[in-house]
Amino acid sequence: MRSPIRSGRRALLAAPALLALPARAQRPRELLNVSYDPTREFYRDYNAAFARDWQAQHQQPVRVNTSHGGSGRQARAVIDGLAADVVTLALAYDVDAIAERGLIARDWIARLPQNSAPYTSTIVFLTRKGNPKGLRDWPDLVRPGIAIITPNPKTSGGARWNYLAAWAAAQRHGQDPEAFLAQLFRQVPVLDTGARGATTTFVQRNQGDVLLAWENEAHLALQEFGAERFEIVYPPLSILAEPSVAMVDANVERRGTRDLAEAYLRGLYAPAGQEAAATHFYRPRDPALLAKNARRFPTLDLVTVDGAFGGWAAAQRTHFSEGGVFDRIYRPGR
Amino acid sequence: MSAGPALSPRARRQTAIPGFGLAFGITLFWLSAIVLVPLLALLLRPFELGLDGLWASLAEPRVAASLRLSFGAALLAAALAAPLGLLLAWAVVRLRFPGRAVLDAAIDLPFALPTAVAGLALTALLAPNGWLGAPLAAWFGWQVAFTPAGIVVALLFVALPFTARTVEPVLRDLGREAEEAAATLGASRLQTLRRVVLPALAPALLTGFGLGFARAVGEYGSVIFIAGNMPMVSEIAPLLITIRLEQFDYAGAAAIGLAMLLLAFGVLLLLNLAQRALRRGLA
Amino acid sequence: MNATEDPRWFRALLALLAILTGLLLLALPLAAVFAEALRRGWDVARAAILEPDTLAAIRMTLIVAAISVPLNTVGGLAAAWCIAKHDFPGKRLLLVLVELPLSVSPVIAGLVFVLVFGLQGWLGPWLQARGIQVIFALPGLVLATLFVTFPFVARTVLPLMQDQGRAEEEAAATLGASGWQIFQRVTLPNIRWALLAGVLLCNARAMGEFGAVSVVSGHIRGQTNTMPLHVEILYNEYQFAGAAAVAALLALLGLVTLVAKSVLERLSGRRVSGAEGAPMRMLTVVSGGLLLPFVQV
Numbered sequence: 001m002r003s004p005i006r007s008g009r010r011a012l013l014a015a016p017a018l019l020a021l022p023a024r025a026q027r028p029r030e031l032l033n034v035s036y037d038p039t040r041e042f043y044r045d046y047n048a049a050f051a052r053d054w055q056a057q058h059q060q061p062v063r064v065n066t067s068h069g070g071s072g073r074q075a076r077a078v079i080d081g082l083a084a085d086v087v088t089l090a091l092a093y094d095v096d097a098i099a100e101r102g103l104i105a106r107d108w109i110a111r112l113p114q115n116s117a118p119y120t121s122t123i124v125f126l127t128r129k130g131n132p133k134g135l136r137d138w139p140d141l142v143r144p145g146i147a148i149i150t151p152n153p154k155t156s157g158g159a160r161w162n163y164l165a166a167w168a169a170a171q172r173h174g175q176d177p178e179a180f181l182a183q184l185f186r187q188v189p190v191l192d193t194g195a196r197g198a199t200t201t202f203v204q205r206n207q208g209d210v211l212l213a214w215e216n217e218a219h220l221a222l223q224e225f226g227a228e229r230f231e232i233v234y235p236p237l238s239i240l241a242e243p244s245v246a247m248v249d250a251n252v253e254r255r256g257t258r259d260l261a262e263a264y265l266r267g268l269y270a271p272a273g274q275e276a277a278a279t280h281f282y283r284p285r286d287p288a289l290l291a292k293n294a295r296r297f298p299t300l301d302l303v304t305v306d307g308a309f310g311g312w313a314a315a316q317r318t319h320f321s322e323g324g325v326f327d328r329i330y331r332p333g334r
Numbered sequence: 335m336s337a338g339p340a341l342s343p344r345a346r347r348q349t350a351i352p353g354f355g356l357a358f359g360i361t362l363f364w365l366s367a368i369v370l371v372p373l374l375a376l377l378l379r380p381f382e383l384g385l386d387g388l389w390a391s392l393a394e395p396r397v398a399a400s401l402r403l404s405f406g407a408a409l410l411a412a413a414l415a416a417p418l419g420l421l422l423a424w425a426v427v428r429l430r431f432p433g434r435a436v437l438d439a440a441i442d443l444p445f446a447l448p449t450a451v452a453g454l455a456l457t458a459l460l461a462p463n464g465w466l467g468a469p470l471a472a473w474f475g476w477q478v479a480f481t482p483a484g485i486v487v488a489l490l491f492v493a494l495p496f497t498a499r500t501v502e503p504v505l506r507d508l509g510r511e512a513e514e515a516a517a518t519l520g521a522s523r524l525q526t527l528r529r530v531v532l533p534a535l536a537p538a539l540l541t542g543f544g545l546g547f548a549r550a551v552g553e554y555g556s557v558i559f560i561a562g563n564m565p566m567v568s569e570i571a572p573l574l575i576t577i578r579l580e581q582f583d584y585a586g587a588a589a590i591g592l593a594m595l596l597l598a599f600g601v602l603l604l605l606n607l608a609q610r611a612l613r614r615g616l617a
Numbered sequence: 618m619n620a621t622e623d624p625r626w627f628r629a630l631l632a633l634l635a636i637l638t639g640l641l642l643l644a645l646p647l648a649a650v651f652a653e654a655l656r657r658g659w660d661v662a663r664a665a666i667l668e669p670d671t672l673a674a675i676r677m678t679l680i681v682a683a684i685s686v687p688l689n690t691v692g693g694l695a696a697a698w699c700i701a702k703h704d705f706p707g708k709r710l711l712l713v714l715v716e717l718p719l720s721v722s723p724v725i726a727g728l729v730f731v732l733v734f735g736l737q738g739w740l741g742p743w744l745q746a747r748g749i750q751v752i753f754a755l756p757g758l759v760l761a762t763l764f765v766t767f768p769f770v771a772r773t774v775l776p777l778m779q780d781q782g783r784a785e786e787e788a789a790a791t792l793g794a795s796g797w798q799i800f801q802r803v804t805l806p807n808i809r810w811a812l813l814a815g816v817l818l819c820n821a822r823a824m825g826e827f828g829a830v831s832v833v834s835g836h837i838r839g840q841t842n843t844m845p846l847h848v849e850i851l852y853n854e855y856q857f858a859g860a861a862a863v864a865a866l867l868a869l870l871g872l873v874t875l876v877a878k879s880v881l882e883r884l885s886g887r888r889v890s891g892a893e894g895a896p897m898r899m900l901t902v903v904s905g906g907l908l909l910p911f912v913q914v
Contacts, residue, residue, distance in 0.1 A: 032837065040854055067837045068853070072580040079582060081736035081745060082753040082835045097582060101737070152563065155580050190480045190562045191569075193577070196853040204857065205461045207480065224855045254748070322394070322583070330565040331395060351786045353796010354703045357695040364692035365714055368763045372729035373717075375739065379732050418638055425635030429628055433636060439875050440643045445818070446871035447647070448825025449723075450845045451864040454852065455646035458653060465649065466641075491642060523623060552722025555827035555845070572724040576832070579728065584737060591725040598720055 028061035031260050034084035036071040036157055036243070037196040038217040042280035043088070049276060050267055054260070062260065070194040071157030078103065078248060085252050085261045088245045090157025090195075092116075092305075093312040095244045103250040117242035118268035119282035122302060123158075123165040125233040126202065126211040126218040133209045137235050138169035141210065142183045149208035150188055151198040153320055157243075158195035160320060162212040165239035167319075168303040172237055182329045203230070214241070215297075216281035240302040243282075380589035391586045392593055396565050397574060401590075404571040405597060407482060408551035411489030412497070415546045416539050418490075419497025426498075427505045441498045444491050449555030456488055457559040480562030485570065488556045493546030500542030501535055508534055537609050544605040551598055650868050653861035665851070665859030666866060673839040674847035674863070680755065681830075681843060682823040685762040690816055693770025698800060700771075701778035702786055718767045726764045727832025730757060753835030758843065761829040766819045773815030774808050781807055814881040821874040825867055 035043060047064035054062045067074065067082070071090035078084045079101050087104075089095055092115070098104050109116045127135055133146055141148055151159040163181065170180035185191075190207050192198040195217055202211040203225050210233075213221070218232045245265050252258040267273045274284040283297050284290050290297060309315035319325045380388050391397070425431070426438045444452065460467040460479040470476045478484045512534070516526040554572040562568040571594055578587040623631075654662050665671060696715050700708060718726065734751040735741045744751055751757050785807070789799045805812070827845040834841045842850065844867055851860035 206463045360695040375732035431632040437639045446821045446874045448867045450827035455649045548720040
């Protein structure tokens with residue numbers, strides 16, 4: 001039986017309902033998660049689970065909205081006023097950029113466990129089936145005739161991890177890292193602006209012999225396009241990618257969503273969140289869960305940004321800022 | 335900038351038709367709100383860098399290369415669109431063949447088709463595994479998508495209706511009298527075309543070229559999918575604007591925008607002068 | 618054979634070349650969109666379009682067009698009426714400014730609104746303090762669309778208004794009609810079909826705009842996505858058939874626009890093309906005109 005109040009409300013809503021969603025007894029509280037490219041599938045699942053749990057615990061409907069794009073572009077949008085309650089970006093630097101404009105507390109990285117990165121990932125090679133060019137390690141990439149697909153480090157967070165992993169590997173192999181990267185980028189035929197665009201170029205447009213990709217993105221490509229067409233190659237050395245999450249203080253204050261945002265981010269560390277991350281090929285922080293998925297996530301030698309590059313601020317300044325190493329690589333006459 | 339002469343029109347207006355004040359008020363308000371104030375931001379923002387900073391920001395080799403590419407590709411596309419547009423206009427006005435009406439309507443297609451859709455379609459066609467890309471690669475070893483050639487194709491697509499539709503009405507108005515006169519005077523068909531028809535169409539062709547260029551140079555949606563986006567090679571200036579934005583370099587982004595605007599006007603001004611010279615030559 | 622007629626073979630060759638150009642450059646891309654959309658079958662395409670986020674994008678596109686097209690119709694008519702039926706100093710300049718957005722890159726069109734309304738821009742902090750969201754919300758999408766489609770209505774009706782002269786309006790004025798009456802009873806009926814065609818073109822562009830709205834949208838699924846942006850999103854989610862289905866829907870919209878425009882042209886007995894406008898004048902105006910007002914007036 002419908003209560004009279006509810007049906008009256010229904011009548012009131014009848015006209016706009018033509019354009020709006022079906023009328024509900026209680027308007028759901030909304031949360032906006034601004035994220036980067038390859039997390040679409042993961043957060044679609046996590047959002048549903050979170051909304052279910054919140055409803056069960058607080059008897060309040062919640063709708064989590066998401067926006068995806070290159071990590072830098074997303075950070076820029078938040079800085080320009082996109083009303084994100086939480087950001088879940090590809091790297092700490094992009095969150096720092098938002099913090100610098102005063103929208104997030106400066107000490108954000110210490111507010112949540114493990115550098116505010118509830119899941120980690122790394123950079124792997126995705127090759128055509130059977131690895132026809134025999135690419136096993138980073139130096140193989142710069143052999144003559146190998147075409148490499150990677151996005152633009154200026155715009156893509158994933159590409160910055162790619163770049164730094166290559167840099168660390170070149171150092172490990174005793175090569176001049178700048179010359180190594182210059183050669184690597186000389187062999188890149190298409191430089192997309194985001195990780196997803198690069199995957200599409202490799203998979204759908206059939207460009208290149210190898211895609212430098214997030215581990216999770218490579219697994220997703222196998223899942224979407226068939227393991228019979230592609231193959232994941234783990235190089236002996238790669239980088240520990242820590243995608244950062246943070247609450248946007250200025251926005252949650254204004255929108256009154258602090259409790260929701262807090263629970264949303266904490267939930268990523270809880271068993272359900274960790275489970276969802278592992279399902280979508282992110283390496284969970286929970287050691288037991290990681291051990292359970294050991295076949296999915298082989299152990300490899302991982303350098304860290306803090307250890308090898310002195311933190312993101314320094315890495316960004318040296319490599320990716322205007323006139324940095326990456327710009328030098330693309331100077332004419334080299 | 336426009337305030338001086340434009341604001342006191344009531345006193346000096348000459349026609350007897352009333353209602354000017356209201357219409358002019360609406361126009362001016364509308365124009366300022368939508369176009370002028372925002373563009374003012376574009377004009378002023380780059381100077382936050384200071385003149386030296388502005389110059390340094392534009393002298394970056396990547397910026398220079400992208401501007402060269404954007405303007406070069408747009409000029410080339412407009413140059414290709416001019417003869418093709420003339421061909422289409424000629425076919426629609428002068429020839430009778432089955433499908434003429436369809437062709438006539440189709441000329442406006444690039445205008446009505448959303449640019450992102452056009453970009454996706456052209457990329458799918460011209461990618462090395464696409465309908466056109468595969469045979470081109472197999473027979474000639476050409477690759478169009480993800481190279482500057484792909485950019486030119488996309489720009490040709492958006493510029494084509496401009497040249498065709500600019501020449502068409504002139505061709506229609508031209509009539510046959512001049513040609514008949516030339517024929518009576520004993521000119522051969524080739525001479526007539528070269529000495530009578532082409533000169534009459536030249537100003538319109540030049541205009542179409544200019545319009546096609548202006549449209550093509552700033553094009554983003556259809557190019558971005560097909561370009562390959564390699565710095566120094568296939569990175570167009572509008573893309574570099576978005577890249578700078580993503581690096582939180584607002585002034586630098588606006589600087590490229592301003593440079594594009596000024597350069598585009600420079601090219602159009604040159605075309606305009608050429609057209610005047612052409613008209614004077616004809617008169 | 619004489620000097621006004623081309624040889625038969627030559628005309629056949631020209632027609633063939635024209636058809637080939639049309640096929641290769643115009644028809645093939647369109648065919649590719651529809652082929653891609655229907656590759657996985659009709660049901661997949663239909664399902665992609667009926668998906669809630671797609672419906673939300675369609676709704677958003679319709680709302681943006683429903684707001685921006687009428688506004689630009691009023692502004693465009695007012696501008697065209699001023700220019701065609703009145704004399705005033707600075708007329709050339711006005712014409713230049715009306716057509717200015719045509720030569721501005723869509724990306725710049727989006728950028729300017731970020732510069733003004735963004736949190737780092739002129740008005741952003743003030744607006745946010747009052748809880749008003751402009752960019753990354755409906756108003757921003759509308760503004761960017763308004764900018765991009767600004768010249769369309771004015772450009773399609775202006776040449777016609779100019780051709781028709783002022784005699785009728787002046788006669789009405791002598792009979793004591795007010796400005797509004799003259800516009801409504803005399804000018805408007807004379808240009809109604811051209812106006813409708815201009816509105817159609819404006820609408821097609823408003824619904825199809827990508828570059829400018831992409832900068833100001835924020836890309837929130839189900840909220841600030843328009844159809845062209847949703848095409849990109851679906852494409853990025855490996856839903857190629859879905860992306861192509863939405864793209865095909867947009868292409869269909871373009872086709873309907875073209876057909877409707879052809880019908881209107883028949884009715885008005887005059888060609889109306891967004892690409893044509895007043896061709897001979899346009900270039901002079903855009904280039905020379907921009908500088909001349911500062912020199913001459």
